[in-house]
Amino acid sequence: MQDNRGYIKGISGSVVTSTCFPNTSIYEVVYVGSERLLGEVVRVRRDVADIQVYEDTTGLQIGDHTIFTGELLSMKLGPGLLGQVLDGIGRPLERLGKKSPYISRGTHIDAVDDSEKWYFIPRLQRGDDVGPGDILGEVEEKGIKHFIMAPLAFRGKNSTISWIAPKGEYVVDDVICKIGETTVKMSQRWNIRTPRNVGRKLDLDKPFLTGTRILDVFFPLALGGTAVIPGGFGTGKTVTQQSIARWANADIVIYIGCGERGNEMTEVLEEFPSLTDVRRGIPLMDRMILIANTSNMPVAAREASIYLGMTIAEYYRDMGYNVAIIADSISRWAEALREISGRLEEMPGEEGYPAYLASRLARYYERAGNVVPLGSPQRNGSISVINAISPPGGDFSEPVTQSGLRLSGCFWALDKGLATKRHFPSINWAQSYSLYHENLDRYFTREISENWVPLREFALNILHDGKSLQEMVQIVGRDGLTEEEKWILKLSELINIFYLQQNAFDSNDAYCDPNRQLVMLNTLKLLDEEIRWALNSGALFEQIDSQFAFVADLMKLRSQNAEDYETSLISYITKLKEELSDLI
Numbered sequence: 373m374q375d376n377r378g379y380i381k382g383i384s385g386s387v388v389t390s391t392c393f394p395n396t397s398i399y400e401v402v403y404v405g406s407e408r409l410l411g412e413v414v415r416v417r418r419d420v421a422d423i424q425v426y427e428d429t430t431g432l433q434i435g436d437h438t439i440f441t442g443e444l445l446s447m448k449l450g451p452g453l454l455g456q457v458l459d460g461i462g463r464p465l466e467r468l469g470k471k472s473p474y475i476s477r478g479t480h481i482d483a484v485d486d487s488e489k490w491y492f493i494p495r496l497q498r499g500d501d502v503g504p505g506d507i508l509g510e511v512e513e514k515g516i517k518h519f520i521m522a523p524l525a526f527r528g529k530n531s532t533i534s535w536i537a538p539k540g541e542y543v544v545d546d547v548i549c550k551i552g553e554t555t556v557k558m559s560q561r562w563n564i565r566t567p568r569n570v571g572r573k574l575d576l577d578k579p580f581l582t583g584t585r586i587l588d589v590f591f592p593l594a595l596g597g598t599a600v601i602p603g604g605f606g607t608g609k610t611v612t613q614q615s616i617a618r619w620a621n622a623d624i625v626i627y628i629g630c631g632e633r634g635n636e637m638t639e640v641l642e643e644f645p646s647l648t649d650v651r652r653g654i655p656l657m658d659r660m661i662l663i664a665n666t667s668n669m670p671v672a673a674r675e676a677s678i679y680l681g682m683t684i685a686e687y688y689r690d691m692g693y694n695v696a697i698i699a700d701s702i703s704r705w706a707e708a709l710r711e712i713s714g715r716l717e718e719m720p721g722e723e724g725y726p727a728y729l730a731s732r733l734a735r736y737y738e739r740a741g742n743v744v745p746l747g748s749p750q751r752n753g754s755i756s757v758i759n760a761i762s763p764p765g766g767d768f769s770e771p772v773t774q775s776g777l778r779l780s781g782c783f784w785a786l787d788k789g790l791a792t793k794r795h796f797p798s799i800n801w802a803q804s805y806s807l808y809h810e811n812l813d814r815y816f817t818r819e820i821s822e823n824w825v826p827l828r829e830f831a832l833n834i835l836h837d838g839k840s841l842q843e844m845v846q847i848v849g850r851d852g853l854t855e856e857e858k859w860i861l862k863l864s865e866l867i868n869i870f871y872l873q874q875n876a877f878d879s880n881d882a883y884c885d886p887n888r889q890l891v892m893l894n895t896l897k898l899l900d901e902e903i904r905w906a907l908n909s910g911a912l913f914e915q916i917d918s919q920f921a922f923v924a925d926l927m928k929l930r931s932q933n934a935e936d937y938e939t940s941l942i943s944y945i946t947k948l949k950e951e952l953s954d955l956i
């Protein structure tokens with residue numbers, strides 16, 4: 373150990389400079405000072421290494437020793453991760469809290485509890501030949517099957533099981549299988565900065581359903597895709613992400629509170645444990661992992677938190693689950709990168725961010741995807757990434773938003789103007805986009821209805837026409853419009869308030885499944901046909917508008933219970949049809 377000891381030559385906030393060794397490598401883990409603060413080498417220059425320290429560096433002094441471990445920053449993966457709240461470097465906050473109300477520096481505990489017992493059921497037997505990633509057995513973790521997989525690399529060439537543990541209770545560090553010279557425990561370590569190997573990548577052809585109408589219909593995300601939600605202060609990033617965490621069709625959700633204010637994170641920590649996953653009838657936390665790294669916690673840990681979340685996501689993806697990573701917000705992560713880069717005195721790029729901001733982000737986004745993991749039986753897992761971006765002053769031209777725009781498949785732009793009008797979710801349909809339409813249109817047409825695409829096009833065309841007419845009205849006034857144009861303007865307003873607005877706090881409206889989304893759009897289309905028929909038959913738009921409460925009636929139906937929804941909308945249209953016939 374003596375050989376691996378260096379000493380501190382300089383300290384600048386979270387970055388410590390230490391003497392190092394010829395074999396010191398980038399991202400090597402270093403224990404710093406007498407309290408053994410956890411750090412990672414981020415730069416090596418001749419015989420000195422710059423180390424980013426994941427804990428508060430107050431009190432460190434020049435001359436204090438450093439210990440170079442020769443290992444990379446890794447995470448212990450195994451049963452017991454679900455439902456946990458971790459800090460940016462993967463320490464379980466609840467268990468830390470039991471030791472002391474404050475996180476004492478230099479405390480290293482793994483997220484998986486090594487004293488907890490799990491009932492292991494083997495799936496293979498002695499003499500079976502196995503490959504990397506093969507499922508050896510399973511334990512039940514909060515109602516889901518947690519598969520114990522063979523390591524992704526074996527020692528030696530022999531890949532035959534010489535021993536496998538019988539059914540029974542084991543702790544995560546117990547050896548449950550011997551494959552040639554490799555012993556396999558229920559837990560395994562993985563370096564957080566290295567993507568886990570996969571068999572092959574698949575097309576993104578299934579939707580990541582959020583239950584939010586504007587997202588699923590107009591700007592759909594694919595399972596395994598990436599999305600960003602940029603928005604200024606108070607535009608609804610957190611509510612949108614929390615609603616996605618609650619309702620999306622992901623099996624497992626990893627929520628990374630990245631550099632948020634402490635009180636916001638407290639809300640998240642209080643709220644999620646009280647929520648129920650209504651569709652599965654289990655506590656929401658049973659399929660979630662929260663990573664909490666607030667703005668007052670060390671910045672270097674914030675930088676690491678997204679890799680940590682990604683590594684856990686890859687682990688569950690490899691079992692064959694659809695995992696969602698939700699990071700709030702990636703801007704605070706980029707700020708951490710900027711701070712560390714500043715302390716390393718690197719040449720600043722745009723707005724002070726390091727020149728490698730985009731490539732670092734790309735490396736993170738690339739770990740998303742829909743894959744066939746290594747091993748048998750063959751399975752399919754995905755990681756979908758949804759990142760909030762908080763551009764200063766809501767300016768989308770800043771580097772983090774621009775990188776998000778280039779790197780992700782969905783851009784869900786939040787609009788301050790809409791938020792001020794309390795139009796939620798305040799997603800601007802004119803600025804947002806999805807690159808997954810082509811693949812997903814095939815899915816929706818096949819699985820939901822062949823009217824899915826035509827109805828979406830209908831709604832979007834009306835919105836576009838309505839926007840142009842709105843501009844025209846500002847110049848020529850409403851009287852300058854034809855009867856049909858007046859109706860289009862009204863219909864576009866109706867699409868906005870009836871369809872695009874969705875109250876995340878209304879139990880009937882917070883989640884809208886694709887069938888209900890379709891029924892709503894179809895109602896708007898039928899309404900359009902009826903009113904156009906009446907206008908073509910000689911009725912005046914003002915007459916219809918003043919005589920019938922069709923907007924108010926429709927709005928009353930929006931938050932109606934799901935069961936009688938379709939019937940109500942049909943009778944709404946039938947009633948309107950009769951009224952219009954009488955009028956004509």
Ligand SMILES: Nc1ncnc2c1ncn2[C@@H]1O[C@H](COP(=O)(O)OP(=O)(O)OP(=O)(O)O)[C@@H](O)[C@H]1O
Nearest residue numbers: 604605606607608609610611796797874875876877
């Ligand atoms: N879908 C929604 N339905 C109803 N209300 C919403 C919705 N989205 C946002 N809001 C309202 O907007 C407020 C602000 O939302 P939120 O906290 O998510 O914004 P933010 O962009 O995360 O803010 P910050 O920049 O402070 O992080 C919420 O408290 C809520 O009242």
